[in-house]
Amino acid sequence: MKLHISPATTEVLHELADYFVAAANQAIAAHGRFTVALSGGSSPKKLFELLASDAFKDQLDWTKVYFFFGDERNVPHTDPQSNYLMAKTALFEPLHIDAAQTFAVDTSLPPAQAAEAYTTAINQHFNSEQARFDLILLGLGDNSHTASLFPHTSVLHDKSASVQDVYVEELKGHRITFTAPLINQARAVAFLVFGEDKAAAVRHILEDKEDIDNFPAQLIAPTDGDLHWFLDTAAASKLDQQAS
Ligand SMILES: O=C(O)[C@H](O)[C@@H](O)[C@H](O)[C@H](O)COP(=O)(O)O
Numbered sequence: 001m002k003l004h005i006s007p008a009t010t011e012v013l014h015e016l017a018d019y020f021v022a023a024a025n026q027a028i029a030a031h032g033r034f035t036v037a038l039s040g041g042s043s044p045k046k047l048f049e050l051l052a053s054d055a056f057k058d059q060l061d062w063t064k065v066y067f068f069f070g071d072e073r074n075v076p077h078t079d080p081q082s083n084y085l086m087a088k089t090a091l092f093e094p095l096h097i098d099a100a101q102t103f104a105v106d107t108s109l110p111p112a113q114a115a116e117a118y119t120t121a122i123n124q125h126f127n128s129e130q131a132r133f134d135l136i137l138l139g140l141g142d143n144s145h146t147a148s149l150f151p152h153t154s155v156l157h158d159k160s161a162s163v164q165d166v167y168v169e170e171l172k173g174h175r176i177t178f179t180a181p182l183i184n185q186a187r188a189v190a191f192l193v194f195g196e197d198k199a200a201a202v203r204h205i206l207e208d209k210e211d212i213d214n215f216p217a218q219l220i221a222p223t224d225g226d227l228h229w230f231l232d233t234a235a236a237s238k239l240d241q242q243a244s
Pocket residue numbers: 039040041042043044071072073083138139140141145146147148
């Protein structure tokens with residue numbers, strides 16, 4: 001596990017954008033394409049905008065990049081809460097990504113069917129071999145959730161490498177999420193976390209004793225892959241360890 005800690009969010013974003021480009025070019029050179037699962041929420045929006053900016057957009061062949069979502073809210077793709085809408089606006093449209101390269105969760109289906117259909121789409125993308133994403137981007141909630149692996153939900157104990165529908169009591173709604181085993185199959189996982197309000201959660205995940213039901217992001221430990229945390233100093237402020 002590698003910690004990347006920088007004072008300013010702009011530095012964190014540039015470091016992760018450099019890492020994203022390097023991982024993409026390495027995957028494209030090695031097996032002809034780069035398959036990435038994007039995180040949702042607010043943190044990654046600036047990363048997507050940076051990747052689509054003049055500073056980065058010409059650094060890789062975007063026609064060889066395939067985009068999935070590590071989780072999605074149970075809303076239409078036109079809803080401001082939609083993770084797909086955020087990525088479409090900040091990344092896919094500015095880069096003119098072909099629709100055939102983007103895989104949105106079909107939220108027009110009931111959530112359980114949407115999750116099952118997404119699992120099928122992933123398995124088809126990987127030709128029914130092990131679904132091994134080249135990179136999975138994750139955020140972290142201040143309650144230590146990641147993707148839509150929320151505290152005290154049954155999906156935390158799902159041993160299948162799949163996509164699941166989960167009812168989240170605190171949200172009073174359904175989410176569709178990768179399971180931890182699916183995330184942990186990835187070649188690389190990168191967390192992007194900003195701000196003092198996340199500092200306690202970061203410490204729970206990286207330094208406190210195992211307590212999966214309260215701190216679900218502790219589940220994330222790639223079996224045979226790299227784990228990176230990209231943090232600003234505020235989010236890292238409660239850690240004993242600093243960047244390695
Ligand atoms: O769909 C989502 O909301 C995300 O996938 C979720 O896991 C997010 O990464 C965290 O909640 C942090 O969200 P912020 O970046 O908005 O703080």
